[in-house]
Amino acid sequence: MSEGVVSGAAYKAGELERERFTRLNFRHNFLIMLADSISFQLATSLMSQVTILPLFVREITDSTLAVGLITAIASLGTLLPAIFVAGYIEQKAIQKWYLFIVALIERFPILALSILTPLLGRSNPDLLLWVFFGAWTMHNLAMGLNMPSYFNLFSKVIPPNRRGITWGLGGTIGGLLAILGSSLSGVLLERYGFPDAFALIFFIAFVILFVGILGFPFTRELPSEDVTRHRSILEYLRRAPKLLLEDREFGLFVGAQAIYTLAFMASAFYTAYAIDRFGASPQQVALFTTILMGSNTVANLLYGTLADRRGNKIVLQVAMSSGVIAPLIAAMAPSIEWFYIVFALNGLMIVGSNMGSSNMPLEFAPPGQVPTYSSINMAITAPLRSLVPILGGVIAGYGYVIIFVIAMMAALLALLVTSMLVRDPRFTRSTKL
Missing domain, CATH: 1.20.1250.20 (MFS general substrate transporter like domains)
Incomplete structure (x- = not known):
């Protein structure tokens, strides 16, 4: 060994x-x-x-x-x-x-x-x-x-x-x-x-x-005991929608993640809005970056501890809550100083979302099906994540506040679905190592 x-x-x-x-x-x-x-x-x-x-x-x-x-x-x-x-x-x-x-x-x-x-x-x-x-x-x-x-x-x-x-x-x-x-x-x-x-x-x-x-x-890895039989790619793709319907809570989790991609639209425009609305200086923009990186660093350790003790669902809930509050503050901010809070919350949102959305499919998956569950989640959210920045660029022509409102509503809806309809698989399913 x-x-x-x-x-x-x-x-x-x-x-x-x-x-x-x-x-x-x-x-x-x-x-x-x-x-x-x-x-x-x-x-x-x-x-x-x-x-x-x-x-x-x-x-x-x-x-x-x-x-x-x-x-x-x-x-x-x-x-x-x-x-x-x-x-x-x-x-x-x-x-x-x-x-x-x-x-x-x-x-x-x-x-x-x-x-x-x-x-x-x-x-x-x-x-x-x-x-x-x-x-x-x-x-x-x-x-x-x-x-x-x-x-x-x-x-x-x-x-x-x-x-x-x-x-x-x-x-x-x-x-x-x-x-x-x-x-x-x-x-x-x-x-x-x-x-x-x-x-x-x-x-x-x-x-x-x-x-x-x-x-x-x-x-040091033990061979898997539950290796699946060979499936063609076409057979595998046909199986994915069926799995989402059969495993209802995982399907709701993926649906919430799909909605939640719209919340990331705001992240790309906080700096531009601060410059246009409040005349943010290069030094203030640099401070935004420092706050964001500092928030990311602290959030990783805090979320990691929270996920191990309380599960990944609560990590997502905290991240989604940050995704609701950050664009709300940005839309209503009376001065540029409020954007320091916005960027701190944005860091909490990004880190928690990445950690929770990556780890939860591993616990939803039955033994031997981790690649399927994680891949379905990624495949559904990937096109949306690619389109969201483009959509945000189009909407920005009509005003940044519209972007912030859409992001806030998406994060709120995803939070409600996750909180009310999705149970943490850590505590409801038998997870084999």
Whole structure:
């Protein structure tokens, strides 16, 4: 066991033996998952799709459509492919090798960007733009193909009452390091400019991402006993709507998540509204960012502890409540100082939503069906998350307050559905480790 090798006899271990194995190896597996979480957050802060990647694209083109594609590709690429591979992943008794190999594939487009950016940045920037979007698409598609396997392995090796702190501690440490990562990107951009600074950013991000997954092959994982039979993709897709109807509470949970995507519309426009309405200075905008990152860092640890002790439903309820209050304050704010509260609440909303919506499907799922449940949730919310920023951009022409009202009502409706119709599966279903 010390080398992570599992004998054939262990395959027939009973539920109690599997629980014992998981708990005995929790610390080892926890550190592997934590390293991946921290490295991912640090790397993504270096090449932030909110700041750094839009700046990279704007160095090449003035097209706002090109800038908008960054987020759209990330949302669709990471969330939509999962539904097509979930059935295949459910057939695999061991997850770690698939996860590791696809994670390697996921990282190499970033390495390619680090090599090609200085070569094409000066000689053929138009071609570099195509290369960037090709690499960005491959990176996110590979991530999407890996999501069901990651959640399946995570649910196997991390006990339900330790998943919150695993996410939370990773988010807290990653958030603190992300501040350093953002600062490093700024220093590189100031010193080297385009294209060399971006080449360095991509290379450093690749190294961090690569190191973060080196622990996956050493994960101590028992083979799954409840491996499903082979299903065609068409059969699998036909099964998804039926599952949502048969598992009523999971269907209501996914429905609430779909409604809740509209609440994220407001997040993209708080800064723009503060500038237009109150003349926010660059220093005040920088303070908004600091408050948001600070809120994210604290929220990760608090939500992680709360999720382990009280379940993930209450985490979602707190996050959704923040999603109701933040746009309400923004719409009624008499001065810019109120936006400090708005950004603090926005951080609570984002972190709690990500943690709760990722963890709850793992507990809704019967043994062996974690990839199916997590993939259905991602596949339904992915297109909506991609369309919401575009919809917000259209509505913004009629006034930011309309966006805030829509976001507030969506968060309120999602909160009511979740609170009144969805029970926490941690306490209503038997969760096998």
